Amino acid sequence: DAGITQSPRHKVTETGTPVTLRCHQTENHRYMYWYRQDPGHGLRLIHYSYGVKDTDKGEVSDGYSVSRSKTEDFLLTLESATSSQTSVYFCAISESYPRPNTGELFFGEGSRLTVL
Amino acid sequence: DAKTTQPTSMDCAEGRAANLPCNHSTISGNEYVYWYRQIHSQGPQYIIHGLKNNETNEMASLIITEDRKSSTLILPHATLRDTAVYYCIVSDLNFGNEKLTFGTGTRLTIIP
Numbered sequence: 001d002a003g004i005t006q007s008p009r010h011k012v013t014e015t016g017t018p019v020t021l022r023c024h025q026t027e028n029h030r031y032m033y034w035y036r037q038d039p040g041h042g043l044r045l046i047h048y049s050y051g052v053k054d055t056d057k058g059e060v061s062d063g064y065s066v067s068r069s070k071t072e073d074f075l076l077t078l079e080s081a082t083s084s085q086t087s088v089y090f091c092a093i094s095e096s097y098p099r100p101n102t103g104e105l106f107f108g109e110g111s112r113l114t115v116l
Numbered sequence: 117d118a119k120t121t122q123p124t125s126m127d128c129a130e131g132r133a134a135n136l137p138c139n140h141s142t143i144s145g146n147e148y149v150y151w152y153r154q155i156h157s158q159g160p161q162y163i164i165h166g167l168k169n170n171e172t173n174e175m176a177s178l179i180i181t182e183d184r185k186s187s188t189l190i191l192p193h194a195t196l197r198d199t200a201v202y203y204c205i206v207s208d209l210n211f212g213n214e215k216l217t218f219g220t221g222t223r224l225t226i227i228p
Contacts, residue, residue, distance in 0.1 A: 033213070040220065108159050
């Protein structure tokens, strides 16, 4: 299994509070991603990173920010959590350049966030 | 990216081959077909991918029609641990993995 650790795995918080989710990898993969999963919507990309300090928005980025100061860590921050951000969040990694992109994503175990 | 259509759910008897269909009628020449699965509460897991030739690995086989408008994922001897949601995705590798779009997939239930 790919070395991906998400923390915390479970969190309950109140509306308006800041929340940071951490994704840590030991694979030295270049690309890292944050997804959210909600019933009826499948997985939706929030933000991704293609290198240290290089990030870009995904499909549902409003209300989220990310940072990547080291290859191994990708942080997802909810500056002021809302109930609509209650979800399961998955981190994923992949390797690409200079190797050929195989399209294979490796996922973490998920972080369940509840915003009351 | 091209869209895919999968049945919402399927059942398969334990020990039998599970055949999961996927339609991707608008697939372009550079787009690969990927399959992932998600076992309850876990992160999705890559299974297999292919361009136009049939592919096989230790987990499954992927059969892509000659016109590439549909494909079938085959789990040759389904076990209870194969119960999961299976996602069929098409994507152009040249555009990066951020373009992989996960729909709602097929919920496969293996029946004892």
